[in-house]
Amino acid sequence: MAAGVDGRCGRGGSRAVTAVSCGYPGLVHAPAISPAVDDEASMAAVTPENGDSLGDKEEYQRVTECLGDVYRADFSSLTSAEPVHLSALGQRAASTGTTGAKNTEIFCLIAKDEATADRAAENLRSVVAEEAPAFDGTKVTVGKGDRPVVRAVVPDTGAQRPGRLILSDTDLWMAVAPSEF
Secondary structure, eight states, X not given: OOOOTTXXXXXXXXXXXXXXXXXXXXXXXXXXXXXXXXTTSOOTTTOGGGSOOGGGSHHHHHHHHHHOSOSEEEEOOOOSSSSEEEEEEEEEOOOTTOTXXXXXXXXXXXXSSHHHHHHHHHHHHHHHXXXXXXXXXXXXXXXXXXXXXXXXXXXXXXXXXXXXXHHTOTHHHHTTSGGGX
């Protein structure tokens, strides 16, 4: 689905936009932006009018609640076959006017059970200790109950690029990869 010179594309007059740095096309539907794909590919999960929304699934609701108020979130694929059912990483900007506030990255996951959650938290804490000072100040917490949530809050400094946990400092995300269980 290619956009013409005027930026119009074939879906109900939506306007195609291109991210300057990476060239990924997207569709702007007020008030949402979603990826543009070939008409053959299914985007039902992100275009609710064509199917269920990710926000309708309990796992995504729980991990989104764990992330809190973030300006960006990246999610892994939802799977019940792995020890970690779902993980997500969000970036939170420091509040303006708040003394000592830092930008933070929040990493959340839903584990299949409490033993897996405890193991995931151990893995995360181990990476924090081994990779000092990259993750200094990180706090890891573990929920209880059926499919508990594990949360790591990582403070950033002005010298660190937002999104570094998914772009360059991927050790935390790799610490909960299926091969680690």
